[in-house]
Amino acid sequence: MYWVANAFIFRRGDSPIHILDPRIKLLISIELFALSLISSTLIHIGISLAAIFTIAALAKILKRVYRTLMFSAGFSVLIFVINFLVGYSIITSFVLAVRFVAIVGSTSLFFLTTSPDELEYVLRWFKVPQDVVFAFVTAVRFVPVLMLDAIQIMDAQKSRGLELEKGNFINRIRKLAPILIPLVVTAVIRSSELAEAMEARAYGAVKKPTSLYTLTLKKRDKLVGIASIMLFTTLLLYFLNLTG
């Protein structure tokens, strides 16, 4: 599962893509997602992938996107084989397989260029209830903390003789219990302390809490947004014309 996490872990950057308003990044990501989804010929999928790679290059995350795509290629081989066996032509099966890669790529673009902080603002902007936003924030915030906890527990159990790397598949899964149980217990203890600290900092005191920052569209955001919509519409019409 590590590659999945890696594909979606944000790293700070200052590229022309990173500094865009997160809503514009989301818009671009959704547009690319839609284009990938309706790509039905080699040319379409080629255009979609080219667009994804161009943006990745602008965001200076080409290497990370490429790595993600290579990992998802495993699945796409499976998609290719299944489609081919079901009776589709080689080309159609190939397009379907590559389409999956493009979809993963378009989604990871957003997560690789958007900080959890920005994601939180997007959620608030969509009027997601405060409690849900806060649950999301703490979940993401505590991923590194729980990872450290897990490593500590693993070290402790290994030093008491637990051999995680030995045995067959079933045995290995069974050996996860001594890791998972203490991990869940520490997480529960953490969350109860968290609840106390939230209360002590007036969580829920007013119905509509204010915010230190809010999202504002700058000139460049508007420009990029409009340009992307125009490009998207053109491509959309082109894609649909050929298929229709």
Next chain:
Amino acid sequence: MPKIIEIKGFTFHYAGSPRPALTDVNLSIDDGEIAIIAGPSGCGKSTLLRSINGLIPHMYSGTYIGEVYINNLKVSEHTISEIAKHVGYVFQNPENQIFMFSVERDIAFGLENLGLPREEIKKRVDWAIDLLGIREIMHRAPHEISDGQKQRVAIAGVLAMKPKILILDEPTSLLDPLSALDLITTVKHLHDTLKLTVIVVEHRLDLLVSIADRLIVMEDGKIISNNEPREVLKDDRLLTVGVGVPSIVRLRHLLKDACIFKHLPLTPSEFVEQINVAQR
């Protein structure tokens, strides 16, 4: 002197617990005092702190007798968020009280919850950042800063709400000796500049006794001693209670018959000073 904390005959019994966590506690603390609460684990220190900031009785279920007053407010009649404007509570583990992705946003957390206008939030966050000297880390994520820095962020987040009372629950327990000393110096500085009333729960008294006005010792849910630190530490029975009596005080107790000491030394420098005086 006006009393900022007034606890009258307070007994608290957690739901489902066989015995009360606090029994008939009476305590009054003056505005601007630094008070240490010490005692063995499970003696009721945390329960006492929770009843000062309203987590008891609002969040923990249980039965209680008596009353707690903060700034003349009856704690049981005000919500925790109202009390939070008067009492800043820094919990033992700073990790579990930093919620947001950046230091700056976390300091704003309490203020956002109170629904303050953005300009006011900005002003107070700025103020708290400078107060704790954490400007260079204000844009960092919590996992990118050290434990000592987390402790400072936690204190800044609490002080941004401008409380009159600052509670610190074992603030040095996760810090190395040097960072611990640094933190205590900061706390003393905050106390002096902001005219805060500070309540610190601490096992190890070495760092704190010299700056404290009051030492409260608890055992089995009761206050067994409550006075100036020097007076409290004169009693050598404390050595057996499970309080981290400063080594220098232990040394003085061991030197029972040497009557060179006019008064009980609390720090090594006081100890040396008195020996020098006696030699002259």
